[in-house]
Amino acid sequence: MNAEIRNMKTNAELALAEAYSSGKARLPGGRTVVALREAAAARFDALGLPHRRVEEWKYTDLRALMREARPIAGAPDAAGIARAKDAGLRIGDMEARRIVFVDGTFVPEISDLTDLSPGLIIRSMAQALAAGDPLVEAHLGKVVPPDREGVVALNTALMRDGAVIHVAKGATVERPIHLVFAATGQTPASVFTRSLVVIEAGARVMLVESHDASAGHQVNTALELVVGDKAHVDHIKITGGPSDLVHVSSLMASIGAHARFNDFAFNIGGGVVRNQTFVRFDGEGTLAGLRGASLLNGKQHVDSTLVVDHQAPGCQSREVFATVLDGESRGVFQGKIVVRPHAQQTDARMMTRALLLSDEAEADSKPELEIFADDVQCGHGATSGALDEDLKFYLMARGIPETDAEALLVQAFVGEAIEGIEHAGLRDALMEQVVAWLRARGA
């Protein structure tokens, strides 16, 4: 049986395996890293690309959606760097420290590593892997490793570069850190980035990731995040790009006691996007908000899959996702909440809402609750529907033209999720992107 499945490997799977075996000698890392990669490559070999018979991927058949694998991007040349010079330069009026990765490689010339506040360390993953960085040795591949995850295994096998960030105990990083991932290559390529962020107890930081790529790219990015006790962390991920982009992203976060974690995923581009988030509560009394907003059109396919694992008592998780679907797009939300036996007084809620602007669009949602404790509050809700015609009429009856009335209602719809972002400047900037998206739709 196994042999049969092996024989049925797709071109993409074969090409990825070949890319690993022929390229591994040039990938960064000493003996421990090599062992990690080898084990991950073996896991990928066994699992392959996820497909619809894998429950967690049933709505996103990556094997079918990614028939061919692009060659792995090399380090960018001067022209590539020049093209990325302004990538992610501004997000509204947010003043952030920009750390730029072009075609998956850290580019110091266009990054800002000056005046790091006390307790903040930022370095490139490639350097950290090569140097045997103790932080990487301690955490890489160990922060909430998901089971049976072919794409995470593939990322581990082929990871080249990314950010390694450490925020020391009690340190407050005032300036948001903006990790800019830009793939600007003129021929389609695949990019594997891996980052590790460790925030010690009582520290505070805001981390923004923005992802964009040129036509035909395949991006597999992963972030491992360790949040210490009483730390306060905001993480915002913005994904855009052309309609033939395949973007697979994995966030693995473990959170200590009495901490606050605010996560937001904003999807406003790309062809096939999979954002998978694995969050584990490791200490009591922590609050986590996991929110997202997606604006889809054409044949876009955006899948938000979350696993929230309450392993400690008295934690609160809130998931709020809003998806606007136009054209023939498809939006998927899968949310799983696990409450372990001793995680009493868990308060976990998830809400996902889809607004269908076209009859051809489709929204799927799959909530799952696995509750092993008795004193808990868990809830989930899902709605899906078209714009409210009565509200539209009310607005129009006051003189607001139809397209503007629709735009106001769509903004209100995504606004509820965007409100969850604490940084006012970023909130406004994302709302501006929503307005621009609506304007392009009306045009």
Add this chain to the structure above:
Amino acid sequence: MLEVKNLHVTVDGKQILNGLDLVVDKGEVHAIMGPNGSGKSTLAYVMAGKPGYEATQGQILLDGEDILAMQSDERAANGLFLAFQYPLEIPGVATMTFLRTALNAQRKKRGEAELSTPEFLKLVREAAGKLEIDMDMLRRGVNVGFSGGEKKRNEILQMALLQPRLCVLDETDSGLDIDALKIVSDGVNRLRSPDRSMLVITHYQRLLDHIVPDVVHVLSAGRIVKTGGKELALELEASGYAQFQGEVAHAS
């Protein structure tokens, strides 16, 4: 001036208005009374262009121009305002944003310049003050968490800001306590002017003590069955609508 001629309206294939005729001259206030389900809100909605309310025959002329072919927003820009019987809640759209968008959209359509922020704020502050509406409330979503009476006052605020030439008020008095009724009526009366017409739909004489109409109509089974002066409202209060059932039978 408003002229409704031989108006027939169906909703979901059901005939609701059957040849309604009505003329409201400039500067006049007309009241429409009538039993539940007689078609009063239907008349208001079809004037404002609510989807699903289909005029199968007849005309609605506003200063000689047929508004039936216009989109709802064009009708509003042409000076029609409907105060809803049940104002809707729009979570996520701040009332201030809503008011400003509406006002500027109408101005734009009429070829007027948009209002600056200070100009707009001054207008709202004045109008809200007169209606005893707290500015903090206007920062909330449209009608979200407003009491029934606050929603009605918010309708009159919109009317005051938009300065329409034809106001249609659908049961603006329902749900108002005595003090709020006075505030709202005063707000409406301030808008009475020689070049503005009003159509006030109500069940109760009480409102008409405050907003004294020039003419009172009785609507029954989709037609105007009786027209008179303001004393007609008092008569109805005493006798009810039973006397019109026969006329309805005759009319249909």
